[in-house]
Amino acid sequence: MSRHRVKNVGYDDDEFDDDDGYDSPDPEEQEFLQQCTAAVVGQLRAGQPSLTATTEEVQEALWHYYNDIDKAVNYLRGVYLFPPSICPRLLARSSWFAGGGVCMCKKEKEVKKQAAPAVQKSRVQAGKFTYFVYTLVEVLDIVLTGLPVPGFPAPLPAAAHFSAADFFRDCPWLNVPAHRKADILVEPLYPRLGLLGGAPESGGKMSKLAALAAARKKKEGEKAAAAPEVPSTPQPECLDGPPPKPSGTPLSLSERLAASKLSKSSETNGGLRRLGRPGASVSLPARQQLVPEPSKPSPPSLPEPTKQEEPDTKPEPQKTTPNIRASPSTFASVILGNAAGPTMAEPSHLNSNNVDLLQIYGQDHAEPFDFAAPSPDDVVMNAQSTAKGFKSKPAGPKAAGGQKGQSDLAGGMKDLSVEEKVTVKSKNLDVVAEYNKSTRKKSASFVVIGHVDAGKSTLMGRLLADQGAIDQRTLDKYRKEAEKIGKGSFALAWVLDQGSEERARGVTIDIATNKFETETTAFTIVDAPGHRDFVPNMIAGASQADFAVLVIDSSVGKFESGLKGQTKEHALLVRSMGVQKIIVAVNKMDTVQWDIERFQEIEQQISAFLTTAGFQPKNIAFVPCSGVLGDNITRRSEDPKSLWYTGRTLLEELETSEPYTHALDKPLRMTIGDVFRGGVQNPISISGRLDAGSLQMGDQILTMPSGETALIRSVEVDGEPSDWAVAGQNVVLHLANIDPIHLRSGDVVCRASAPIKTITSFTAKVLAFEHLMPMQVDVHRGRLHVPGRISKLVASLDKTSGAALKKRPKIVAPGTVARVVVEIDQAVPLEAPTRIVLRAGGTTVAAGLLE
Numbered sequence: 001m002s003r004h005r006v007k008n009v010g011y012d013d014d015e016f017d018d019d020d021g022y023d024s025p026d027p028e029e030q031e032f033l034q035q036c037t038a039a040v041v042g043q044l045r046a047g048q049p050s051l052t053a054t055t056e057e058v059q060e061a062l063w064h065y066y067n068d069i070d071k072a073v074n075y076l077r078g079v080y081l082f083p084p085s086i087c088p089r090l091l092a093r094s095s096w097f098a099g100g101g102v103c104m105c106k107k108e109k110e111v112k113k114q115a116a117p118a119v120q121k122s123r124v125q126a127g128k129f130t131y132f133v134y135t136l137v138e139v140l141d142i143v144l145t146g147l148p149v150p151g152f153p154a155p156l157p158a159a160a161h162f163s164a165a166d167f168f169r170d171c172p173w174l175n176v177p178a179h180r181k182a183d184i185l186v187e188p189l190y191p192r193l194g195l196l197g198g199a200p201e202s203g204g205k206m207s208k209l210a211a212l213a214a215a216r217k218k219k220e221g222e223k224a225a226a227a228p229e230v231p232s233t234p235q236p237e238c239l240d241g242p243p244p245k246p247s248g249t250p251l252s253l254s255e256r257l258a259a260s261k262l263s264k265s266s267e268t269n270g271g272l273r274r275l276g277r278p279g280a281s282v283s284l285p286a287r288q289q290l291v292p293e294p295s296k297p298s299p300p301s302l303p304e305p306t307k308q309e310e311p312d313t314k315p316e317p318q319k320t321t322p323n324i325r326a327s328p329s330t331f332a333s334v335i336l337g338n339a340a341g342p343t344m345a346e347p348s349h350l351n352s353n354n355v356d357l358l359q360i361y362g363q364d365h366a367e368p369f370d371f372a373a374p375s376p377d378d379v380v381m382n383a384q385s386t387a388k389g390f391k392s393k394p395a396g397p398k399a400a401g402g403q404k405g406q407s408d409l410a411g412g413m414k415d416l417s418v419e420e421k422v423t424v425k426s427k428n429l430d431v432v433a434e435y436n437k438s439t440r441k442k443s444a445s446f447v448v449i450g451h452v453d454a455g456k457s458t459l460m461g462r463l464l465a466d467q468g469a470i471d472q473r474t475l476d477k478y479r480k481e482a483e484k485i486g487k488g489s490f491a492l493a494w495v496l497d498q499g500s501e502e503r504a505r506g507v508t509i510d511i512a513t514n515k516f517e518t519e520t521t522a523f524t525i526v527d528a529p530g531h532r533d534f535v536p537n538m539i540a541g542a543s544q545a546d547f548a549v550l551v552i553d554s555s556v557g558k559f560e561s562g563l564k565g566q567t568k569e570h571a572l573l574v575r576s577m578g579v580q581k582i583i584v585a586v587n588k589m590d591t592v593q594w595d596i597e598r599f600q601e602i603e604q605q606i607s608a609f610l611t612t613a614g615f616q617p618k619n620i621a622f623v624p625c626s627g628v629l630g631d632n633i634t635r636r637s638e639d640p641k642s643l644w645y646t647g648r649t650l651l652e653e654l655e656t657s658e659p660y661t662h663a664l665d666k667p668l669r670m671t672i673g674d675v676f677r678g679g680v681q682n683p684i685s686i687s688g689r690l691d692a693g694s695l696q697m698g699d700q701i702l703t704m705p706s707g708e709t710a711l712i713r714s715v716e717v718d719g720e721p722s723d724w725a726v727a728g729q730n731v732v733l734h735l736a737n738i739d740p741i742h743l744r745s746g747d748v749v750c751r752a753s754a755p756i757k758t759i760t761s762f763t764a765k766v767l768a769f770e771h772l773m774p775m776q777v778d779v780h781r782g783r784l785h786v787p788g789r790i791s792k793l794v795a796s797l798d799k800t801s802g803a804a805l806k807k808r809p810k811i812v813a814p815g816t817v818a819r820v821v822v823e824i825d826q827a828v829p830l831e832a833p834t835r836i837v838l839r840a841g842g843t844t845v846a847a848g849l850l851e
């Protein structure tokens with residue numbers, strides 16, 4: 001409304017006077033207008049002589065109504081009967097309506113004329129409607145209050161002439177032609193009782209089924225009419241179900257199903273029956289207790305219902321909902337529980353009306369499918385194989401009853417195995433005797449540790465290449481590939497860093513093992529990552545080692561940063577893991593021009609630290625070398641600047657290592673390093689190092705904590721097939737009769753006769769690397785690492801004697817030996833004496849021995 005006002009006010013009539021030519025209508029039109037004007041004035045006067053309107057007003061009205069005389073008359077009557085002057089409010093409200101036609105400028109008039117008539121018309125109609133409503137309100141106001149309104153002539157004789165029907169006669173919503181009027185279809189409230197809703201009760205052709213149903217309905221109705229009237233009894237209800245709705249109320253699906261069930265129960269029992277869940281009687285609502293038990297005979301008359309809210313309807317569910325619908329499906333019966341009762345058509349075991357499907361076969365009347373009996377497929381296959389002269393596996397004994405069938409089924413599920421049981425004949429060797437008389441070279445494993453980029457992988461790559469463990473062709477290939485991605489200097493490291501990510505990033509991520517042999521010893525290299533993010537992997541590597549090679553970058557600045565980094569941490573860790581011998585490879589000596597002083601400086605600092613960490617001086621050796629150039633690795637450096645060194649090469653140092661004594665006579669213990677899914681020959685394999693005991697092909701082993709057994713199909717020691725293996729050897733065991741889901745890195749292989757226990761807490765004597773207090777820690781043991789917490793600080797101990805210095809300290813300082821209690825979140829296979837490492841927040845906080 002306001003928009004129109006603004007628009008009208010905004011228009012300046014003068015702007016449009018010159019060019020519209022609207023004021024020059026043709027004479028014919030003028031004449032017609034005059035005739036219409038006269039007719040309107042005549043009608044106005046005929047109906048109400050007192051009504052007078054100016055010619056301009058009449059013509060304006062005619063313009064509005066496209067020269068429709070009647071409409072113009074009606075309009076003018078409305079205006080003059082209820083002049084805006086009677087009330088200031090009316091004046092204000094009608095100003096727009098009046099202004100819409102009277103005060104319109106010429107230009108706008110033309111625009112209006114050119115515009116779609118419907119738009120114009122609707123605007124006028126809207127105005128009329130608004131005016132009419134306001135007028136009615138005011139008139140009612142006046143009539144009801146009886147107060148004289150200033151400016152309004154009392155009484156209002158003309159009001160009787162006003163006709164709302166006439167007023168709105170031209171409104172489009174009242175002008176719908178008869179042929180356009182549609183019948184409004186209202187969905188019937190009652191469910192159509194025809195089958196599938198298809199048999200109309202009136203009109204249409206009835207289907208055969210519907211006819212049958214109708215006949216049955218009629219018959220039932222007659223029967224009921226003939227029967228003596230049943231005394232008023234409480235309406236039987238379904239458990240948990242709503243009271244029956246009065247006849248004529250639309251029924252929901254569940255209600256229809258319930259009604260169907262009720263109908264059936266009435267038929268079968270001839271009376272009333274509890275339709276609830278078998279076990280639900282304890283919490284029956286009061287009104288449901290009124291429903292008699294099925295065992296009780298139907299009484300001629302039941303006591304009056306005590307509850308007021310009991311519906312007073314007659315128990316005639318079969319009358320109101322004749323059972324002519326399809327039975328509820330099994331799915332509906334199960335889903336709707338009590339509401340969806342069984343029907344006669346349902347199988348008995350589904351009539352239990354029990355939401356707990358597991359109990360279906362526990363019903364007395366149930367007839368479970370006998371899984372122990374041969375299936376139809378089995379029968380066919382049996383027949384076929386018999387015809388071919390074969391005999392398939394006989395079916396198990398037939399289950400005596402449902403309960404037995406259940407237990408058989410459970411047992412059968414447990415015994416289900418995708419693979420057939422494998423049998424391997426054991427040679428029943430005396431493994432220790434075999435080991436003692438074997439002519440094998442002594443074997444030794446060493447872990448290569450040190451700060452990131454110290455040159456560990458390169459050094460080992462050089463060692464392997466020089467020892468012929470890797471051929472020149474492969475080396476050239478690595479060199480080319482490394483150069484392609486701009487990492488040519490890492491070619492030797494690629495011998496051990498086989499992972500694509502490791503190669504792309506130029507860092508070792510996981511431990512890598514490799515082997516080489518000298519004349520006397522078969523070595524296993526465990527190359528550990530130097531980056532602090534991968535310390536857990538380094539711990540796993542250290543747990544497999546007899547001794548360690550600590551690689552130090554002698555470059556200026558690098559040695560110093562390594563000391564602050566992982567050099568010390570790694571050394572401490574290997575010592576804590578039980579490693580006693582350490583060879584320090586002072587690497588990259590070519591970068592410092594074989595400066596003897598640099599070497600001595602490093603030697604001095606590191607040996608001091610290692611001694612403090614618990615290494616004996618006789619077990620510490622230093623070798624200046626260059627991994628890239630191969631100087632002092634397997635051969636002496638020929639660089640004149642390096643001639644001051646006359647000691648052993650790295651390889652010679654390795655060979656001096658004493659054969660490590662392992663607990664061959666102890667029960668079998670092997671920590672699983674990796675689990676492999678192999679090919680057809682060996683589908684499941686595990687690798688690791690035998691910590692204690694021995695094993696042979698055909699042995700039955702136990703894996704913990706899963707507690708699953710497996711059969712050793714075959715054994716590989718240091719990559720070679722073997723009938724047996726002993727503690728200290730790195731082995732691959734090919735297994736059978738076990739699901740790989742029971743095998744994980746960190747699990748322990750043992751024997752059922754001497755199993756390892758799983759524990760959730762332990763006491764350990766540890767060396768603190770950081771401040772210790774009751775705190776969250778990760779417990780590491782080889783590949784195993786689990787979350788836990790230091791729950792108690794028992795005492796701080798004397799380093800040498802192990803005597804308690806202070807009981808129950810609140811905090812343990814770094815470098816202190818302490819006894820702590822550790823609790824673990826899950827049971828893990830751990831036993832004393834085992835070396836464990838405690839880490840928190842990505843750093844090693846302590847390491848020691850489980851007591």
Ligand SMILES: Nc1nc2c(ncn2[C@@H]2O[C@H](COP(=O)(O)OP(=O)(O)OP(=O)(O)O)[C@@H](O)[C@H]2O)c(=O)[nH]1
Nearest residue numbers: 452453454455456457458489507508530626627628
């Ligand atoms: N000049 C020189 N560079 C070397 C020597 N040994 C290794 N490098 C270089 O040092 C870089 C790192 O070598 P890597 O063998 O990957 O070092 P790493 O200790 O195995 O590294 P991470 O396993 O990731 O901790 C490479 O670019 C090597 O070429 C050496 O004796 N002299």
